[in-house]
Amino acid sequence: xxxxxxxxxxxxxxxxxxxxxxxxxxxxxxxxxxxxxxxxxxxxxxxxxxxxxxxxxxxxxxxxxxxxxxxxxxxxxxxxxxxxxxxxxxxxxxxxxxxxxxxxxxxxxxxxxxxxxxxxxxxxxxxxxxxxxxxxxxxxxxxxxxxxxxxxxxxxxxxxxxxxxxxxxxxxxxxxxxxxxxxxxxxxxxxxxxxxxxxxxxxxxxxxxxxxxxxxxxxxxxxxxxxxxxxxxxxxxxxxxxxxxxxxxxxxxxxxxxxxxxxxxxxxxxxxxxxxxxxxxxxxxxxxxxxxxxxxxxxxxxxxxxxxxxxxxxxxxxxxxxxxxxxxxxxxxxxxxxxxxxxxxxxxxxxxxxxxxxxxxxxxxxxxxxxxxxxxxxxxxxxxxxxxxxxxxxxxxxxxxxxxxxxxxxxxxxxxxxxxxx
Amino acid sequence: xxxxxxxxxxxxxxxxxxxxxxxxxxxxxxxxxxxxxxxxxxxxxxxxxxxxxxxxxxxxxxxxxxxxxxxxxxxxxxxxxxxxxxxxxxxxxxxxxxxxxxxxxxxxxxxxxxxxxxxxxxxxxxxxxxxxxxxxxxxxxxxxxxxxxxxxxxxxxxxxxxxxxxxxxxxxxxxxxxxxxxxxxxxxxxxxxxxxxxxxxxxxxxxxxxxxxxxxxxxxxxxxxxxxxxxxxxxxxxxxxxxxxxxxxxxxxxxxxxxxxxxxxxxxxxxxxxxxxxxxxxxxxxxxxxxxxxxxxxxxxxxxxxxxxxxxxxxxxxxxxxxxxxxxxxxxxxxxxxxxxxxxxxxxxxxxxxxxxxxxxxxxxxxxxxxxxxxxxxxxxxxxxxxxxxxxxxxxxxxxxxxxxxxxxxxxxxxxxxxxxxxxxxxxxxxxxxxx
Numbered sequence: 039x040x041x042x043x044x045x046x047x048x049x050x051x052x053x054x055x056x057x058x059x060x061x062x063x064x065x066x067x068x069x070x071x072x073x074x075x076x077x078x079x080x081x082x083x084x085x086x087x088x089x090x091x092x093x094x095x096x097x098x099x100x101x102x103x104x105x106x107x108x109x110x111x112x113x114x115x116x117x118x119x120x121x122x123x124x125x126x127x128x129x130x131x132x133x134x135x136x137x138x139x140x141x142x143x144x145x146x147x148x149x150x151x152x153x154x155x156x157x158x159x160x161x162x163x164x165x166x167x168x169x170x171x172x173x174x175x176x177x178x179x180x181x182x183x184x185x186x187x188x189x190x191x192x193x194x195x196x197x198x199x200x201x202x203x204x205x206x207x208x209x210x211x212x213x214x215x216x217x218x219x220x221x222x223x224x225x226x227x228x229x230x231x232x233x234x235x236x237x238x239x240x241x242x243x244x245x246x247x248x249x250x251x252x253x254x255x256x257x258x259x260x261x262x263x264x265x266x267x268x269x270x271x272x273x274x275x276x277x278x279x280x281x282x283x284x285x286x287x288x289x290x291x292x293x294x295x296x297x298x299x300x301x302x303x304x305x306x307x308x309x310x311x312x313x314x315x316x317x318x319x320x321x322x323x324x325x326x327x328x329x330x331x332x333x334x335x336x337x338x339x340x341x342x343x344x345x346x347x348x349x350x351x352x353x354x355x356x357x358x359x360x361x362x363x364x365x366x367x368x369x370x371x372x373x374x375x376x377x378x379x380x381x382x383x384x385x386x387x388x389x390x391x392x393x394x395x396x397x398x399x400x401x402x403x404x405x406x407x408x409x410x411x412x413x414x415x416x417x418x419x420x421x422x423x424x425x426x427x428x429x430x431x432x433x434x435x436x437x438x439x440x441x442x443x444x445x446x447x448x449x450x451x452x453x454x455x456x457x458x459x460x
Numbered sequence: 461x462x463x464x465x466x467x468x469x470x471x472x473x474x475x476x477x478x479x480x481x482x483x484x485x486x487x488x489x490x491x492x493x494x495x496x497x498x499x500x501x502x503x504x505x506x507x508x509x510x511x512x513x514x515x516x517x518x519x520x521x522x523x524x525x526x527x528x529x530x531x532x533x534x535x536x537x538x539x540x541x542x543x544x545x546x547x548x549x550x551x552x553x554x555x556x557x558x559x560x561x562x563x564x565x566x567x568x569x570x571x572x573x574x575x576x577x578x579x580x581x582x583x584x585x586x587x588x589x590x591x592x593x594x595x596x597x598x599x600x601x602x603x604x605x606x607x608x609x610x611x612x613x614x615x616x617x618x619x620x621x622x623x624x625x626x627x628x629x630x631x632x633x634x635x636x637x638x639x640x641x642x643x644x645x646x647x648x649x650x651x652x653x654x655x656x657x658x659x660x661x662x663x664x665x666x667x668x669x670x671x672x673x674x675x676x677x678x679x680x681x682x683x684x685x686x687x688x689x690x691x692x693x694x695x696x697x698x699x700x701x702x703x704x705x706x707x708x709x710x711x712x713x714x715x716x717x718x719x720x721x722x723x724x725x726x727x728x729x730x731x732x733x734x735x736x737x738x739x740x741x742x743x744x745x746x747x748x749x750x751x752x753x754x755x756x757x758x759x760x761x762x763x764x765x766x767x768x769x770x771x772x773x774x775x776x777x778x779x780x781x782x783x784x785x786x787x788x789x790x791x792x793x794x795x796x797x798x799x800x801x802x803x804x805x806x807x808x809x810x811x812x813x814x815x816x817x818x819x820x821x822x823x824x825x826x827x828x829x830x831x832x833x834x835x836x837x838x839x840x841x842x843x844x845x846x847x848x849x850x851x852x853x854x855x856x857x858x859x860x861x862x863x864x865x866x867x868x869x870x871x872x873x874x875x876x877x878x879x880x881x882x883x884x885x886x887x888x889x890x891x892x893x894x895x896x
Binding site: 043044091092093116144145149154155156158161162164165166168172173174176177178179180181182184185186187188190191192194195197198199200201202203204205206207208209215219222225226228243244245246247248249250251252253308309310311312313314315316317325328336445446447448449 | 515516540574575578579580582584585586588591592594595596598599602603604606607608609610611612613614615616617618620621622624625627628629630631632633634635636637638639645649652656657658673674675676677678679680681682683745746747748749750751752753761764768881882883884885
């Protein structure tokens with residue numbers, strides 16, 4: 039069993055002071071949140087490429103994103119789309135937090151921006167160039183552009199941030215891990231501010247082909263907005279999405295000293311591994327249960343203090359049933375008093391950005407006292423018997439929200455957000 | 461504020477020791493073979509055999525030779541997984557046995573709590589070989605023929621997933637990516653996970669298998685690769701391609717491999733009777749915030765990572781005996797890293813031994829930092845310092861002691877390892893000889 043968490047230095051509590059979002063339902067936080075609470079789906083037929091020969095032809099794409107609104111044109115051209123989305127979301131988050139970056143603080147700011155895969159498009163383009171035109175026509179920028187750490191690096195470069203810059207990959211758990219890491223960097227004093235989150239843009243034919251052949255994707259091509267239906271009995275897989283979400287996470291003493299708006303606190307987190315299978319979750323939900331329990335304990339809270347679970351809720355048969363079971367084992371009888379919702383019903387599954395989407399939802403739920411719904415919930419599944427906030431958002435005072443992120447290969451990451459009371 | 465903060469209350473007593481090592485590298489499979497080669501100054505660089513390199517200007521690499529993945533995984537898993545995962549599984553097996561953690565069933569022994577045993581297993585790019593196969597299938601045979609296993613096995617965290625699955629390691633599991641600084645970050649973050657009390661044993665590890673034609677096209681276009689020509693005779697000689705700190709250096713050599721360090725909380729190791737090989741005492745990390753490919757002048761970011769690691773270790777510059785340099789053999793890296801060492805270490809820089817084992821292993825990208833942390837563990841436990849080979853023409857600007865060409869017996873007790881990555885990542889580790 040886990041040892042008790044160390045006593046926490048109040049000055050080094052990790053608070054959230056700014057948010058940024060580029061998502062299938064809005065390219066800024068206000069639009070994202072109003073659509074998320076109104077139950078608007080971001081799923082539509084694929085527009086990024088001609089998908090007519092694919093079995094699955096729907097996705098949750100970011101719409102109308104113009105890189106030049108956020109960075110200069112030359113820099114944008116040398117960034118893969120996953121990095122562009124992240125740079126834009128980071129710009130929003132930094133502006134919202136009022137953080138001024140300069141020589142006085144640039145060494146004490148860190149970036150932890152994770153992803154599932156990185157610049158896959160650049161690999162495909164590079165390979166096709168090499169095959170059709172020869173190796174000396176491959177772009178000299180291909181290698182750095184495809185590197186999965188480049189979203190974090192570009193945020194560092196664009197903003198002059200010189201503290202630790204770390205990126206890790208954990209498939210669909212990636213950006214929940216970013217919050218866990220951010221809290222640690224703050225606590226151990228390696229940084230005063232961490233630009234933390236996740237990004238993904240894997241809207242290319244090879245991803246759809248491979249995921250469809252795994253049987254992971256919903257085939258509801260005729261009815262895109264209703265394709266992602268987490269916890270519903272008729273769910274048939276997830277919808278692939280793209281997005282970036284960024285939180286400015288800051289030491290409480292630092293945020294208070296500069297009078298920054300404090301939206302919530304990252305109170306605790308935990309990571310575990312299923313050690314079970316490369317793509318399926320352990321049906322016992324053991325690893326997920328353990329991660330939830332350890333995260334709440336790391337936050338110095340009791341399970342009964344959690345009101346809201348931002349579910350991983352992918353809309354696959356297996357995930358949603360296993361996650362339900364894991365929530366039941368982690369929370370016991372308190373599970374029946376929890377609100378559990380999946381924003382993937384609207385955003386699709388944005389893989390490495392999914393945890394960041396849930397982090398945004400958790401912070402905003404605490405700020406505004408509302409649970410965003412799980413849309414497309416029509417038919418109850420006996421294997422999924424929690425309160426999923428079906429179809430309509432609900433007002434409630436939210437003190438503590440828990441975010442789940444589970445990835446291929448059995449990586450479980452959980453972060454606990456809490457209202458900050460000083 | 462920032463770098464100087466003390467460890468948090470309640471966990472400052474948690475020391476982290478290395479209790480097991482495992483490696484698959486271009487100079488050998490296994491710690492003994494690899495270490496012998498490094499001490500003997502043998503290069504692992506040769507003409508590429510994994511594909512036909514004739515269209516490429518640079519046709520050499522550090523390939524892992526004679527590696528049979530089926531010796532470490534069952535045939536079905538071998539077929540489904542990328543080569544980088546094969547290396548990771550093989551190196552982890554050796555490290556677990558070395559640490560006395562392998563049970564009879566080929567999984568982690570029941571004597572330790574698998575929930576308190578985790579890993580940070582990094583890579584630069586992950587399963588690029590699998591991704592390219594998938595793309596080729598898609599282009600040639602259509603979407604329905606793409607393997608359902610392609611995606612989970614291509615992702616950069618599939619090695620960390622498979623290692624956990626195969627050996628039953630169920631604690632915190634992360635895969636860090638920071639290009640060529642990855643290995644340093646992986647070992648450092650693994651250490652911090654133990655210090656913070658979230659695990660008792662962690663693998664700090666890296667793996668990479670980037671030897672696909674596309675990588676040679678990409679790096680070739682960046683003009684980043686060293687040419688396999690003996691600068692004195694003009695003859696073709698793959699073993700001469702990597703010449704760190706030499707005046708004639710002209711680029712790095714891409715290589716592959718994996719290295720695993722078993723890190724363990726000291727009391728935990730003691731209680732189960734494990735023998736510590738070394739102690740990890742320092743870790744620092746920073747970003748250049750400068751350019752996505754070029755390093756910052758005078759290794760400014762590297763300097764801050766080294767200073768942070770020294771602070772974390774609670775030692776001054778004079779406490780360090782040996783630096784395993786990032787030393788890639790590119791004109792800029794080696795120059796700026798030398799500047800950075802001079803600026804951080806002052807007069808003590810002239811008393812340091814500094815070598816680049818990339819002269820022999822080539823640059824294994826995301827695995828490099830872990831390979832070199834393993835080298836540092838061996839240096840502080842044996843006192844023997846592997847050389848920088850191919851060092852014939854001193855660069856008048858680079859005046860440190862690069863341990864040229866011959867290994868050296870010393871009493872080195874504290875070793876520092878630098879890793880820097882595309883995008884401006886810097887990570888530094890400090891290891892110390894284990895003494896109670």
